[in-house]
Amino acid sequence: MFFLTKVLVSAIIIGVVTEVARIFPKYGGIIAALPLVSLLSLVWLHVQGEQASNMSTFAFGVLWGFPATALLLTIVVICLKASLSLYVSIGLGVGGWLICLTVQNFFVKKILVLF
Numbered sequence: 001m002f003f004l005t006k007v008l009v010s011a012i013i014i015g016v017v018t019e020v021a022r023i024f025p026k027y028g029g030i031i032a033a034l035p036l037v038s039l040l041s042l043v044w045l046h047v048q049g050e051q052a053s054n055m056s057t058f059a060f061g062v063l064w065g066f067p068a069t070a071l072l073l074t075i076v077v078i079c080l081k082a083s084l085s086l087y088v089s090i091g092l093g094v095g096g097w098l099i100c101l102t103v104q105n106f107f108v109k110k111i112l113v114l115f
Contacts, residue, residue: 006044013040038062068100 013036021028038059045055072093079089 002048010040035062064104065101067104068097071100072097 017028017031017036020031042055042059045058075093075096076089079092080086084092
């Protein structure tokens with residue numbers, strides 16, 4: 001039952017954001033840029049009694065993925081402005097996201113070896 005509550009509340013928030021974006025695209029984008037999924041996930045983890053250390057690890061993972069996500073969105077914007085289809089734009093963005101995470105992990109491992 002709790003799972004269904006999480007899904008329903010999360011879906012309502014996404015629905016509201018997309019309706020705002022449909023009417024006011026710029027403000028919808030700003031609202032969507034809020035870390036809603038991350039914050040909702042932290043709230044749900046807390047409500048479910050998750051330990052603070054696990055929530056901290058989750059939040060760090062979100063932070064770790066931020067540079068790749070910023071790259072993904074940059075690629076999507078550039079592709080859409082170049083009149084590529086949404087699905088091609090998203091595909092290229094996800095590809096850039098994967099490459100960025102791979103490169104990021106490679107360099108962090110190399111740096112950690114030095115210390």
